[in-house]
Amino acid sequence: MDYRLRIDGQDHAVSVPEDMPLLWVLRDVLGLTGTKFGCGAGLCGACTVHLDGAAARSCLTPVSMATGKEIVTIAGLSSTRVGRAVQGAWLAQDVVQCGYCQPGQMLSAAALLTDNSDPSDDEIDAGMSGNICRCGTYQRIRAAIRHAADELSA
Amino acid sequence: MTGKAVQMGRREILKTGALAGAALAIGIALPARAAGADKGGQAFLPHAVLAIMPDGTVTLYLPKTEMGQGVHTAIAMLIAEELEVAPSAFSIDIPPGDSVRFGDISQSTGGSTSMRELWAPLRQAAADTRMALVMAAARKWGVKATDCRARDGVIHRLDETSRLTYGEVCLDAAAWPLPAGTALKSPDDYRVLGKDQVRLDGEAKVKGTAQFGIDVRLPGMLTAALQQSPVFGGALRKVEEGAALAVAGVRQVVALDDAVAVLADNYWSAQQGLAALEPGWDEGPHAQLDQSAIVEPIVTAVSGPGTEAFNQGDVAEAMKASRQTVEAVYQQAFQAHAAMEPGNCVAHFTGNACEIWTGTQIPSAVRKQVASATGLPVEAVTVHNFLLGGGFGRRLEADMVLRTVQIARRASVPVKLVWSREEDVRHDLYRPYYADRLVAGLGEDRKPVAWRHHIAGSSIMARLYPRYYKGVDGDAVEGAKTIPYTVPSRRLEWTRQESAVPTSWWRGVGGLRSAFAVESFIDELAVAAKSDPVAYRRDLLRDPRAVAVLDLAAERAGWGRRLPEGQGQGVALIHLWDTYMAQVVEVEARENEQPRVLRVVVAVDCGQPVNPAGIRAQVEGGVVFGLSATLFGEITVAGGQVQQSNFHDYRVLRMNEAPLVETHIVDSREAPGGMGEPPTAAVGPALANAVFAATGRRVRTLPLARNLWV
Numbered sequence: 001m002d003y004r005l006r007i008d009g010q011d012h013a014v015s016v017p018e019d020m021p022l023l024w025v026l027r028d029v030l031g032l033t034g035t036k037f038g039c040g041a042g043l044c045g046a047c048t049v050h051l052d053g054a055a056a057r058s059c060l061t062p063v064s065m066a067t068g069k070e071i072v073t074i075a076g077l078s079s080t081r082v083g084r085a086v087q088g089a090w091l092a093q094d095v096v097q098c099g100y101c102q103p104g105q106m107l108s109a110a111a112l113l114t115d116n117s118d119p120s121d122d123e124i125d126a127g128m129s130g131n132i133c134r135c136g137t138y139q140r141i142r143a144a145i146r147h148a149a150d151e152l153s154a
Numbered sequence: 155m156t157g158k159a160v161q162m163g164r165r166e167i168l169k170t171g172a173l174a175g176a177a178l179a180i181g182i183a184l185p186a187r188a189a190g191a192d193k194g195g196q197a198f199l200p201h202a203v204l205a206i207m208p209d210g211t212v213t214l215y216l217p218k219t220e221m222g223q224g225v226h227t228a229i230a231m232l233i234a235e236e237l238e239v240a241p242s243a244f245s246i247d248i249p250p251g252d253s254v255r256f257g258d259i260s261q262s263t264g265g266s267t268s269m270r271e272l273w274a275p276l277r278q279a280a281a282d283t284r285m286a287l288v289m290a291a292a293r294k295w296g297v298k299a300t301d302c303r304a305r306d307g308v309i310h311r312l313d314e315t316s317r318l319t320y321g322e323v324c325l326d327a328a329a330w331p332l333p334a335g336t337a338l339k340s341p342d343d344y345r346v347l348g349k350d351q352v353r354l355d356g357e358a359k360v361k362g363t364a365q366f367g368i369d370v371r372l373p374g375m376l377t378a379a380l381q382q383s384p385v386f387g388g389a390l391r392k393v394e395e396g397a398a399l400a401v402a403g404v405r406q407v408v409a410l411d412d413a414v415a416v417l418a419d420n421y422w423s424a425q426q427g428l429a430a431l432e433p434g435w436d437e438g439p440h441a442q443l444d445q446s447a448i449v450e451p452i453v454t455a456v457s458g459p460g461t462e463a464f465n466q467g468d469v470a471e472a473m474k475a476s477r478q479t480v481e482a483v484y485q486q487a488f489q490a491h492a493a494m495e496p497g498n499c500v501a502h503f504t505g506n507a508c509e510i511w512t513g514t515q516i517p518s519a520v521r522k523q524v525a526s527a528t529g530l531p532v533e534a535v536t537v538h539n540f541l542l543g544g545g546f547g548r549r550l551e552a553d554m555v556l557r558t559v560q561i562a563r564r565a566s567v568p569v570k571l572v573w574s575r576e577e578d579v580r581h582d583l584y585r586p587y588y589a590d591r592l593v594a595g596l597g598e599d600r601k602p603v604a605w606r607h608h609i610a611g612s613s614i615m616a617r618l619y620p621r622y623y624k625g626v627d628g629d630a631v632e633g634a635k636t637i638p639y640t641v642p643s644r645r646l647e648w649t650r651q652e653s654a655v656p657t658s659w660w661r662g663v664g665g666l667r668s669a670f671a672v673e674s675f676i677d678e679l680a681v682a683a684k685s686d687p688v689a690y691r692r693d694l695l696r697d698p699r700a701v702a703v704l705d706l707a708a709e710r711a712g713w714g715r716r717l718p719e720g721q722g723q724g725v726a727l728i729h730l731w732d733t734y735m736a737q738v739v740e741v742e743a744r745e746n747e748q749p750r751v752l753r754v755v756v757a758v759d760c761g762q763p764v765n766p767a768g769i770r771a772q773v774e775g776g777v778v779f780g781l782s783a784t785l786f787g788e789i790t791v792a793g794g795q796v797q798q799s800n801f802h803d804y805r806v807l808r809m810n811e812a813p814l815v816e817t818h819i820v821d822s823r824e825a826p827g828g829m830g831e832p833p834t835a836a837v838g839p840a841l842a843n844a845v846f847a848a849t850g851r852r853v854r855t856l857p858l859a860r861n862l863w864v
Contacts (some may be wrong), residue, residue, distance in 0.1 A: 017402060020422050028377060028420035033369035034362035036543070037421075038494050039575040043801040046494055074362030090360045094352045094767060097775055098222030099359030100366060100494040100543025125810035132801060134494050134544050135222045136778025138812035140771075 003067045007032065008076025014063070022066045023047045023058040026073065034074040034103055038132070045131030048104035049073050055111035057130075074103035077110060082152065086110045089148035097135035105131050109145050118149055198324035200283040200332055202256050203233070203276065210307065210321035212237075214244040217256045217272070219263040219515050220355060221545035222775070223830050224768035227354045228269060229276065231765055235346040236280035236338060238304040239320070242354060251517030251537035261518040264550050264659060266731040266828020269764055273826050281336040290327035291318045341762065341823050348821075350767040355541070367513035367540040368498040368572065375500065375568040376405055378561055379424035381433065382413040382581050385441055385794035386654040390414055391434040398427035407431070408564045415561045421572050440654040440794035448653040448791060449485070449587060455610035456483060456591035460647030463609075463626040464635045467643030472604035476595025480682045484592075484671045485855040488789035489585035489660055490578075490804055495543020497554040497573035501562035507534045508559060509568075513542040515549040523552040524559055546779070547659030551583050579804050580796040584789050585660030586612035587653075590634075590671035594641075600683035601694060605641040607634050607671070610649040612657040633668030633835075638729045639676065639694035655791060661779055665730040666835040670784075670856070673726040673839030678852065687725050687843065688713055699759050700729055702820060703736040706757035710818050711738035720744050721752070724843025726836045733760040733827030734820075737777075739813075739840040743848040748859050751781055751813040751844075754837060759820035760827040766819055769829055773817040776833025781813070782806040784838040785859045 005012045005025070014029050026032045026049075035058055038046030042057040049058045050072035051065075058066075077083035086109050096102050105128070112119060112127035119127065124145050133141070198206040205213040214233065220226040226246065234241040251261060259275060260267075284304050291309040292299045301312050307320045341348075358364040383389060395407040398416050403423030408415045416427035473479065499512040508528055514520050517539040525532040542549055558571040573581070588611035595604035609630060616623040626648045634646050662669075680690035688708045695701050704727050707713075713723060720742055727736045735758045743749040756773045763769055786805035790797050798804040838856070845862065846852050855861050 017422075020420075024420055024422035028422070031371055033365075033371070036366075036494070037368065037496065037572070039800055041575065041800050041802070044494065044575075077362075087360050091352070091356055094356060094771070096222075096353060096356050096359040097224070097771060098494065098542060098544045099355070099364050102359055103362045106360070129808045129810045132494065132806055132808060134492060134546070134779065134782075134806060136775035136807070136812070137771075138778060138807075138809045139774050139815055141809065 001064070003063055005063070005067055005071060006069070007071045008073055009079060016063055018064040019062045021059050022049065022061045022063055022071070025063050026058065032073060032075065036100055036103055038101065038104070043132075044101070045108060046101050046104045048107040048131065050107060050111060053111065053114055055108050072107070074106065077106060080110070082110050082113050082148075085148040085151045086113065086144070089144040089151060093140045093144040093147055095137050095140040095144050097137055101131060101133045105133065105141055109141070109148070113145065113148060113152065117152055119145065196325075198328040200286060200327075201279040203279060204283060206283075206320055206324040208321050208324060210319055211245050212239060212243055212307070212320065213247050215247045215249045217259050217261055218268045219513070219517070219539060219542060219545065221263065221515065221542035221549070224353060224765065224771060225263065225268050227351055228764045228768055229272060230354055231346050231351055232272060232276040233280040235344060236277045237284050239307045241346055241351055243307060246354070248539050250539065251519070251521035253518040253522065261516070262550070263515045263545070264547060265663060266733075266830040266832070269826040270732055270828055277338055278336070281338055282333050285333040285336040286327040286330065287320050287323055289333065290323035290330065293326070294318065294323065348763050348766065351765045352767065364541055366495055366543045367500070367511060368495055368543070370500045370511040370540070370570065372500060372502070372568045375570055376417040376419065376565065377421045377424050378408075378415045378417045378569050378571045379421060379428040380413060380415045380557070380571055380573060380577055381428055381431075382577065383435055383438075384580070385435065385437040386443070386656070387438040387440045387794070388412065389436045389438060391436045393431055393433040397430040397432070401427040401430055406565060408561050410560055413557070415571065417561070417565060417569060425574065437794060443654055443794040444792050445790045448655060452587055452589045452610045452651045453483065453485065455649040455651050456589045456608040460608050460610065460649040461625045462645070463631045463648045464644070464646040466645070469604050469606050469643045469645040472643035473593070473595040473606070476603050477598055478596045478682065479593060480596065480679055481591070481593045482675055482678055482854055484590045484674060486588045486667055486670060487787060487856050488587045488655060489783050489787045490582040490789050490798070491544070491546045491548035491660060492579060492801070492804060492806060493542070493544030493546055493548055496575055496578045498571060499555045499558035500568055500570040501555070501558040502568035503528070503559060503562040506530070510535070510537045510555055510559075511540070512537070512555055513540040513549060514552075514555065515542070515545050516552065520552045520555050523556060527556050527559060528563070546661040547663070548582065550659045553583065575801070576799040579799050582789075583656045583658035586614070586657040587655075588667045590667070592671060592675040594675070594679055596679065596683060600685065602639070602641045602679060603643065605644040607645070608647040608649070609634060609667070610651045612652050612655075613650045614658055616650060627664070629664040630667070631664065633665035633728065633730050634672060637672055638697065638700045638727055639691070640696055641694075654794065661776070662831045662834040665728070665831060666838070669726065669728050669730065669835040670838045670842070673728070673836070674842050674854065677724070677839070677843045677846065686714065691725070691727055697729065699734045700727060703727070703734045703757040703759050706818055706820065707736035707738050707755055710757065710816065711740070711755035713738060720848060722844045722846070722848030724840045724845065724847055726840035726843065728832060728836045730835060731828030731831050732825070733758060733829065733832045735832045735836050737836045737840040739837065739844040741841060741844040741848055743845050743862070746863050749785070749845055749862065751811070751841065754813050754815045754840070755818070756815065756833065757818045757820065758832070759822055760829055761822050761824035762826050763819055763822070764826055769819055770817040772829040773833045774815045776830070777815050777837045778807050778812055780834035780837035781841065783834075784841050784856055786857050788857045788860070
């Protein structure tokens with residue numbers, strides 16, 4: 001099937017099976033490798049992208065459901081005010097370790113802050129518990145989300 | 155074996171791969187020139203790790219693998235301090251695997267060895283390089299080197315009449331012999347070491363441009379999905395290729411003795427092809443193997459005699475004379491590594507050469523193993539290394555690379571093999587299942603006068619380094635052979651007990667297992683002695699650095715303060731990997747509920763801190779890693795197969811379960827200790843001790859969450 005995808009503000013045409021997950025269209029068909037493969041089952045959040053501003057697990061999102069939507073990956077996150085605040089906060093709090101899960105973490109955080117500009121600790125936990133970090137950067141992610149929230153409300 | 159022979163053996167081990175438990179070579183030096191880093195005479199190559207170009211570029215060739223632990227930043231700091239450049243000034247190069255290039259410095263990364271190994275030689279190399287540049291400037295000016303000083307990549311005359319950049323003098327410096335033995339800075343003059351440095355790889359990782367092995371794409375490359383024999387030791391019996399080849403995008407099916415791979419234009423198509431295959435397996439000798447048949451011999455072993463690993467005094471006599479004895483058996487589960495980046499490798503085999511692209515902790519050992527597996531000379535094998543999406547010891551093994559090479563040899567194009575998460579969990583090389591039995595005799599003063607410890611489990615050292623295995627696994631007994639506490643008579647025994655489950659290094663290595671057993675047991679002795687766990691430990695310590703971290707953690711945690719019902723504090727102390735660490739865990743444990751870790755207070759003396767910001771990050775992350783293993787981590791076997799497959803049944807800590815971690819670093823001028831393993835090793839026993847304080851239940855068999863309320 002032929003699909004048009006709008007990814008990080010750019011239009012792409014792909015010809016792939018309709019059930020092919022967006023993750024593999026991004027990584028293997030288009031060569032956009034910023035979005036990561038972690039579990040293939042929606043359990044770890046490493047593959048998180050935005051579809052029309054909402055966080056989605058691209059490993060479980062068939063390409064047919066992503067067409068016609070505004071897809072944002074880590075490469076395009078800085079195009080929004082919230083995205084820039086999140087990335088700035090991630091640097092300010094020196095969050096990353098291995099960094100592999102962090103694109104997904106930042107996409108989830110940006111979606112959380114878009115919905116809720118001043119999340120409580122419990123709301124941060126609820127919004128972020130779908131994203132696993134094996135290096136254990138959770139404490140700094142929490143701090144970075146608060147940092148970004150402060151930045152956005154300033 | 156003489157002391158010298160032991161040291162040589164360990165040096166060999168450092169160079170060939172595993173680092174766990176290995177003593178550090180003293181006085182190792184870098185080769186004077188960078189082999190394989192030829193800049194055509196247009197650069198100053200003072201040492202294997204550095205190249206300085208006339209345009210001022212200073213390239214740092216990283217001799218260690220960055221897997222999240224911050225070694226890139228720490229290495230840059232070691233060199234920056236003595237070279238007099240900013241840590242952020244380097245252009246970073248990840249060199250290919252090469253066992254010659256870095257001389258005695260091992261290209262392997264693991265066992266918390268990097269700073270301990272590199273502390274002396276890298277600072278010396280940087281100081282000698284700075285001196286060469288200063289001397290070149292002094293020659294130009296016709297003054298003495300002592301009339302010049304270097305700062306931020308610029309050489310100044312002390313009278314400030316002239317200045318030259320490193321780029322301007324580098325080719326002149328290259329034409330002269332490199333100075334040796336340049337005096338190193340006094341710690342009082344440090345401008346970089348001991349100061350917080352943000353990660354140098356942070357920006358690329360935040361922007362999403364950092365490249366991991368799994369991101370490699372080559373022209374004409376096919377991507378492969380893999381299924382290995384579900385049963386350990388099984389073989390592929392039959393496979394009908396047609397069903398897979400009928401899937402759009404599938405190009406080839408590769409049948410191996412014990413696995414089958416489907417090669418396709420992309421990973422999704424490869425997975426679809428694999429799903430269509432329905433291969434048949436001969437399950438082999440382990441088809442009936444269940445967890446109990448693996449565990450029972452390990453647990454049984456520790457109640458009998460083992461091979462002596464250490465003996466001091468007459469334990470049997472001392473035990474008889476003691477007033478009271480305490481005994482406990484601890485069991486620790488198989489663990490998968492479950493790094494976020496699943497196993498992957500790209501291999502291109504052309505018949506007379508093999509090129510590898512992968513993220514590995516052992517690039518030079520991988521190169522040798524690929525050469526050995528293919529029959530190619532080592533020079534015909536190239537191993538390109540990348541950032542790792544987590545290592546934790548998993549990438550101290552070459553199995554994933556060798557599997558990819560098997561497949562690539564049967565293809566005419568480069569092949570990228572990607573493990574599904576399910577394959578990654580089911581075909582890991584697991585942290586061994588261990589049993590520890592401890593018996594102590596307490597004297598009139600309730601202090602231990604006799605101590606007997608027997609460890610049983612798989613030996614990683616015996617598999618990897620059979621030449622050096624003399625009946626005792628030196629890694630497995632680390633942290634049990636030497637303990638922080640004074641006990642007059644002490645005996646340690648070891649029994650190697652293998653099963654069909656393959657085992658390997660896992661963050662914390664042998665010391666982690668010892669720490670759980672020893673630190674749980676000393677807590678039990680404190681209880682038997684009706685003594686406070688901190689005070690009881692303190693009375694048995696001689697080393698002031700151990701006392702200092704114990705006191706610091708207790709003080710900062712508010713040890714002994716009144717806690718709400720259902721909460722408890724637990725402490726653990728370790729001296730491992732040349733680092734002293736004490737942790738106090740605060741937990742809430744309500745009946746029939748999963749314990750909730752509220753707060754972890756960590757005091758650490760790891761010698762001279764290189765990057766305090768990096769130390770705090772390792773503490774925070776290592777604590778979370780250790781809590782995952784202690785609370786949830788458990789690989790089990792039924793019918794010869796691993797029963798877990800993904801993050802739903804191999805649970806790891808998520809954000810809502812992550813405690814607040816507070817790190818307190820002791821200022822020290824001692825040589826640096828390791829920081830990768832200690833936080834993971836110390837948190838498990840501190841948690842179990844806290845759970846005991848909260849509930850009165852002593853959990854001796856891990857994982858804790860499953861065994862607490864049974």
